[in-house]
Amino acid sequence: MRFGIAVFPGTWSERDCAHAVSLDGHEAVMLWHRDADLRGADCVILPGGFSYGDHLRCGAIARFAPLMDAVAEFAAGGGLVWGICNGFQILCEAHLLPGALLRNASLEFRCEPSWLRVETEASPFTAGCRRGDVLRIPVSHGEGRYVADPQTLLTLENEERVALRYVRADGGPVGEDSPNGSMRDIAGILSEGRNVLGMMPHPERACEPLLGGDDGMAMIRSVAASLDRAGAFIRAGENPRTPR
Amino acid sequence: MSSAGVDVPPAELLAEVALTEAEYRLAVDALGRAPNPLELGIIGALWSEHCGYKTSRPLLSRLPTRGPRVLQGPGENAGAVDIGAGLACVFKIESHNHPSAIEPYQGAATGVGGILRDVFTMGARPIALLDSLRFGPLDEPHQRHLLEGVVAGIGGYGNCMGVPTVGGEVYFDESYRHNCLVNAMCVGVVEHDRLVRAAAAGPGNPVLLVGADTGRDGIHGATFASVQLDESSEQRRPAVQVGNPFLEKCLMEACLELVGDRRVVAVQDLGAAGLTSSAAELAHRGGCGIELDVARVARRERGMTPYEVMLSESQERMLIVVRRGEEEGVRAAFARWDLRSDVVGTITGDGRIRVRDGGEVVADLPLPMLVDEVPLRHPPARRPEGVDAVLARDPLPGPPPWPHDEALLRLLASPNLGSRHPLFRRYDHQVGDDTVVPPGGDAAVLRVRGTPMGLALTTDGNARYGVLDPRRGAAIAVCEAARNLVATGAEPLGVTNCLNFGNPEKPEVFWQLREAVEGIAEACEALGVPVVSGNVSLYNDTSGVSIDPTPVIGMVGRLAEVERRLTPALRPGDEVSLVGPLEATLGASEYQRLATGALAGPPPALDLDLERRVQAAVLEAAGAGLLASAHDCAEGGLAVALAECCLAGGVGAACGLDEAVTGRGLSPRAAAILFGEGQSRFLVSHSTEAAVQLRALMDRHQVRLLRLGMVGGDRIRIDPLLDVPLDRARVAHEEALRS
Numbered sequence: 006m007r008f009g010i011a012v013f014p015g016t017w018s019e020r021d022c023a024h025a026v027s028l029d030g031h032e033a034v035m036l037w038h039r040d041a042d043l044r045g046a047d048c049v050i051l052p053g054g055f056s057y058g059d060h061l062r063c064g065a066i067a068r069f070a071p072l073m074d075a076v077a078e079f080a081a082g083g084g085l086v087w088g089i090c091n092g093f094q095i096l097c098e099a100h101l102l103p104g105a106l107l108r109n110a111s112l113e114f115r116c117e118p119s120w121l122r123v124e125t126e127a128s129p130f131t132a133g134c135r136r137g138d139v140l141r142i143p144v145s146h147g148e149g150r151y152v153a154d155p156q157t158l159l160t161l162e163n164e165e166r167v168a169l170r171y172v173r174a175d176g177g178p179v180g181e182d183s184p185n186g187s188m189r190d191i192a193g194i195l196s197e198g199r200n201v202l203g204m205m206p207h208p209e210r211a212c213e214p215l216l217g218g219d220d221g222m223a224m225i226r227s228v229a230a231s232l233d234r235a236g237a238f239i240r241a242g243e244n245p246r247t248p249r
Numbered sequence: 250m251s252s253a254g255v256d257v258p259p260a261e262l263l264a265e266v267a268l269t270e271a272e273y274r275l276a277v278d279a280l281g282r283a284p285n286p287l288e289l290g291i292i293g294a295l296w297s298e299h300c301g302y303k304t305s306r307p308l309l310s311r312l313p314t315r316g317p318r319v320l321q322g323p324g325e326n327a328g329a330v331d332i333g334a335g336l337a338c339v340f341k342i343e344s345h346n347h348p349s350a351i352e353p354y355q356g357a358a359t360g361v362g363g364i365l366r367d368v369f370t371m372g373a374r375p376i377a378l379l380d381s382l383r384f385g386p387l388d389e390p391h392q393r394h395l396l397e398g399v400v401a402g403i404g405g406y407g408n409c410m411g412v413p414t415v416g417g418e419v420y421f422d423e424s425y426r427h428n429c430l431v432n433a434m435c436v437g438v439v440e441h442d443r444l445v446r447a448a449a450a451g452p453g454n455p456v457l458l459v460g461a462d463t464g465r466d467g468i469h470g471a472t473f474a475s476v477q478l479d480e481s482s483e484q485r486r487p488a489v490q491v492g493n494p495f496l497e498k499c500l501m502e503a504c505l506e507l508v509g510d511r512r513v514v515a516v517q518d519l520g521a522a523g524l525t526s527s528a529a530e531l532a533h534r535g536g537c538g539i540e541l542d543v544a545r546v547a548r549r550e551r552g553m554t555p556y557e558v559m560l561s562e563s564q565e566r567m568l569i570v571v572r573r574g575e576e577e578g579v580r581a582a583f584a585r586w587d588l589r590s591d592v593v594g595t596i597t598g599d600g601r602i603r604v605r606d607g608g609e610v611v612a613d614l615p616l617p618m619l620v621d622e623v624p625l626r627h628p629p630a631r632r633p634e635g636v637d638a639v640l641a642r643d644p645l646p647g648p649p650p651w652p653h654d655e656a657l658l659r660l661l662a663s664p665n666l667g668s669r670h671p672l673f674r675r676y677d678h679q680v681g682d683d684t685v686v687p688p689g690g691d692a693a694v695l696r697v698r699g700t701p702m703g704l705a706l707t708t709d710g711n712a713r714y715g716v717l718d719p720r721r722g723a724a725i726a727v728c729e730a731a732r733n734l735v736a737t738g739a740e741p742l743g744v745t746n747c748l749n750f751g752n753p754e755k756p757e758v759f760w761q762l763r764e765a766v767e768g769i770a771e772a773c774e775a776l777g778v779p780v781v782s783g784n785v786s787l788y789n790d791t792s793g794v795s796i797d798p799t800p801v802i803g804m805v806g807r808l809a810e811v812e813r814r815l816t817p818a819l820r821p822g823d824e825v826s827l828v829g830p831l832e833a834t835l836g837a838s839e840y841q842r843l844a845t846g847a848l849a850g851p852p853p854a855l856d857l858d859l860e861r862r863v864q865a866a867v868l869e870a871a872g873a874g875l876l877a878s879a880h881d882c883a884e885g886g887l888a889v890a891l892a893e894c895c896l897a898g899g900v901g902a903a904c905g906l907d908e909a910v911t912g913r914g915l916s917p918r919a920a921a922i923l924f925g926e927g928q929s930r931f932l933v934s935h936s937t938e939a940a941v942q943l944r945a946l947m948d949r950h951q952v953r954l955l956r957l958g959m960v961g962g963d964r965i966r967i968d969p970l971l972d973v974p975l976d977r978a979r980v981a982h983e984e985a986l987r988s
Contacts, residue, residue: 014495014498014587015495017680018411020681024682055409055494058495058498060495113674114404115674116674116676207679215685216683216685217687
C-alpha cells in the first residue's frame with residue numbers, strides 16, 4: 006500500500022504520518038506542493054501543520070497549490086483523500102468538503118486527548134471499526150470549530166457523513182469538554198462519495214502504546230483493508246473516468 | 250594614537266552603545282584612532298554583556314565543561330553530548346527577558362525562534378522545546394497579561410514550527426513584578442558526523458545571507474539587554490523584534506536539507522546584534538576575516554543606514570559560507586523553500602571585519618579586538634547586609650495558621666504548585682511523534698527514533714532559596730534538575746544554564762552571581778555532569794530594584810530503554826516509600842510563603858555527597874526494575890509530593906508516620922514534616938515483592954528508605970496528620986492556574 010503525503014511549506018505532520026503508516030507496513034511517499042503528481046499513491050494524506058503559515062485563513066493558500074489540482078482530480082475519480090487537522094481545513098477551503106473550521110470556542114490552541122465516537126462504518130476510513138466505538142485520539146489545533154449552514158448539517162446527518170463525533174471518555178455527550186466547540190460535536194466528515202475524510206484530531210499520533218495509545222491505527226488499517234479489496238478504490242493516475 | 254588626546258563622545262551616545270568612557274578609551278587605544286559611529290556601534294554590541302559576557306566571563310571559567318560524553322562545550326551556537334548509537338544531543342537555553350517585559354507575545358515568540366536557530370544551525374533537527382518562566386504575583390492584572398502574552402507567544406511560534414513544547418516551569422514571585430523572566434531551551438538530535446560548526450574557512454568563499462529581509466526591528470537589542478529597564482523602556486518597543494515562525498520553519502527545513510552538503514562550509518544564525526555579531530563570530534572562530542557589503546542586504550524598509558543594517562535584529566536570518574563557485578546551487582536549494590538569499594560578502598584571510606556600502610568602506614575593525622579583547626569588568630562583590638538577620642528568623646513564628654488538610658489544599662491550589670495543565674495544553678507537546686512522557690511529570694521523556702533509548706529533559710530553578718544563599722540555591726537547582734531526570738530513570742548527561750540576575754554593577758548582585766556560579770560548579774562536579782552551553786542575562790533591574798538571583802538549569806538525561814521510564818503515577822496495591830531523609834525545613838518553603846508571606850530561616854540544607862548517593866541509588870533501582878514510580882520530593886514537601894503522585898495515578902494512598910516522630914495535631918514540627926522542603930529525597934512506589942531487594946540496594950548506597958504505606962482508596966492519608974479526599978485535591982490542583 007502506498008500513502009502519498011502532501012508537503013506544503015509549513016506542513017509539520019508529514020513525517021509523523023509517514024512513520025505511522027510504516028508501522029503497519031505501508032510505503033510513504035512525500036508529495037511536493039509544487040508538483041501536480043501523486044506518485045502512484047493509493048491514498049493521499051493532507052497532514053497537519055500551518056501550510057503557508059496559515060496566512061489569510063487556514064488552508065486558504067494551500068488550495069491553490071498545483072498539488073491540489075491533482076488531489077481534486079483524484080478525489081473526483083473516487084481516490085481516497087484523508088485530511089488531518091490542517092488537511093481538513095485545506096479540504097474545506099478547496100470545497101472538497103462542505104463547511105468551515107473557525108477559531109476554537111475557547112479562543113485557545115488546544116493540544117490534549119480527545120475521544121471520538123465512530124458514527125458510521127460505511128467509509129474506507131472507519132470500515133474496520135464498529136459504529137459506536139470510542140477512539141482516543143489527540144487534538145492539536147487553534148482553529149478546529151466545525152461550522153456549516155443548517156441545510157449542510159442536515160444533509161451530513163441524513164447521509165451519515167459525520168464520521169467521527171467528539172464524546173466524553175465514557176461515550177457520553179462531550180458538552181462543555183469539547184476541544185473546540187464544533188457544531189453537533191463534529192470531529193470528522195465524509196464527502197458525498199465517502200472517499201474523502203476530513204478530521205481535526207491526529208490519528209497518526211495514536212498508533213503506538215508507547216506514546217499513549219494506538220486507536221489511530223484502526224483507521225490506517227481500515228484504509229489499507231479497503232484498498233486491498235481490489236477495485237473498490239483506484240490508484241492515482243489509473244482512473245479510467247478521468248483520463249490524463 | 251593614544252586615547253589621551255581623543256574627544257570622548259557625549260555620555261548619551263556612549264550609554265546608547267552601553268560602553269563606559271574607560272571602555273571607549275580602550276577601544277581607541279586598540280584601534281589607534283577614534284572609531285566612527287558605525288564602528289562604535291559594532292564595538293558596543295560585541296563588547297556588550299549580551300555578546301561579550303564582559304562581567305560574567307571571568308566567573309564562567311569556573312564551570313566544569315569537560316566529560317567523556319561532551320562533543321561540543323560552550324562557545325558554539327549550542328552544546329552537544331554523545332547519547333550513544335552514533336547520535337548527539339544538541340541543546341541550549343537562552344533568555345529573552347527584556348523584550349518579553351515590554352512586548353510579551355513577540356518577546357517570547359522570538360526567544361523561541363532564536364533558540365531553535367541555535368540548534369538547527371548545528372545541523373540537529375530540534376525535537377523539543379522547554380520554557381522557564383517567572384512573573385510577579387498572578388492576582389495582578391498586569392502579571393496575568395504578561396503570562397497570557399508569553400504563553401501565547403511560545404505557543405504561537407513553537408506550534409507553527411512543529412517542534413513540541415514538552416516541559417519547563419513557571420513561578421510567581423514579588424521579585425519578578427517588574428522583570429518577568431522568559432528562558433527558552435531547545436533540544437535537537439543529529440548524527441555525530443553531521444554536527445555542523447560555525448567556523449568560517451577559505452578566503453574568497455562567498456557569504457550568503459538567507460531568510461528574512463532586514464528591517465529596523467530590534468536595533469540595539471543586545472545593548473538593550475545590557476542596561477536596566479526604566480520608565481522609558483516603553484519607548485524601546487522598536488527594539489523588540491517581531492517573529493515569523495512560518496519563515497523560520499522553511500529556513501529550518503532548508504538548512505536541515507543542506508546538512509552534510511559539501512558545498513556548505515559554515516552556518517551561523519543571526520541573533521543578538523544581528524549581522525555584526527554573527528559575521529564577527531563566524532569569521533573569528535575560523536581564524537579568518539570577513540568583508541560585507543551592506544548595499545547587498547535585502548531590506549524591508551527604505552532609507553536604512555549601514556549602522557541600522559549592521560545592528561538590526563530582524564529575525565529568521567542565517568549566514569551561510571559556501572564554497573566558491575557553488576553559490577548558485579546553494580541559493581537554488583533555499584529558493585525551493587521560497588527563501589531569499591543574497592551574496593552579501595566574502596571570507597577574507599586578514600582577521601578583520603570590513604563593512605562596505607557599495608564602493609565605500611564604512612567600517613574596518615580587527616576581529617581579535619572585538620571578540621577576544623572584550624574589556625572585562627571585575628566589579629566589587631559584597632554579601633548583602635541583612636541576610637544573616639533573615640536567616641536567623643524562625644521559619645514559622647507561632648502555630649500553623651490552618652489545619653494540615655486545609656494547608657495541603659491551599660498549597661495544591663497555589664499558583665506555584667498548582668497544575669500546569671491549563672498552560673501546557675496550549676502548546677503542541679506531541680508533534681514529532683516521540684513524546685513518551687508529556688509535560689506534568691518530573692521531566693519530559695522522548696524516545697529516540699530508531700533506537701531503544703529515551704531522552705529526559707527538564708528545567709529547574711528556585712529563587713527563594715537563592716536570595717538567602719545563592720550558592721546553595723544554585724547548587725539545589727542543579728541537584729533538583731538532576732533528580733527530575735533520575736525520577737524518570739534517566740542518567741543526567743549535560744547541563745545548559747541561564748543566569749538571570751540584576752545589575753552586576755551593584756556589589757550585592759555581583760556577589761550573588763559569583764556565589765551562584767560557584768554553586769553550579771560544585772553541584773555539577775559532585776554529580777559528574779558538565780555544562781555544555783549557557784546564557785547570561787544581567788541587568789534584570791527596574792528603577793533600581795533587582796530580581797532575586799535566578800539561575801535556571803536545563804538538563805538532559807538518557808534512558809537506555811525508554812520502555813522502562815518511570816512517572817510519578819501510583820498504581821493500586823503498590824507500597825509507597827520515601828528515599829532520603831524525612832527531616833525538612835519550612836525555611837524558604839512554599840508553605841511559608843502562603844502562611845506568612847515572608848521569607849525567613851535557612852533554606853533547605855544540601856549535602857552533595859548524600860545527593861549523589863541518593864540519585865545513584867534511585868537510578869540503579871529504576872534500572873533494575875524495582876520501582877513502579879518515582880517523584881522528586883521537593884517544593885511543597887512530602888504531602889504535596891504524595892498528592893501529586895496520587896493525582897497522577899488517579900488513586901489514593903494510605904500512609905502513616907510514627908507518632909513519636911510527628912507528634913499529634915497542629916504543631917510547627919508536624920507542619921515541617923508534611924510541608925517542609927528538603928533535598929536529596931524521592932517519593933517512590935514499588936511492589937511488596939521488590940521491597941526486600943530495594944532495601945538492600947538502598948543500604949548498599951547508605952541511603953535511608955522509609956516505608957510510608959500502601960497505594961489504594963480515594964483519600965490522601967498520612968496518619969496521624971493528614972486525610973484529604975482525592976477529589977478535593979484534584980479540584981484544588983486543577984483550578985490553580987485556570988484563567
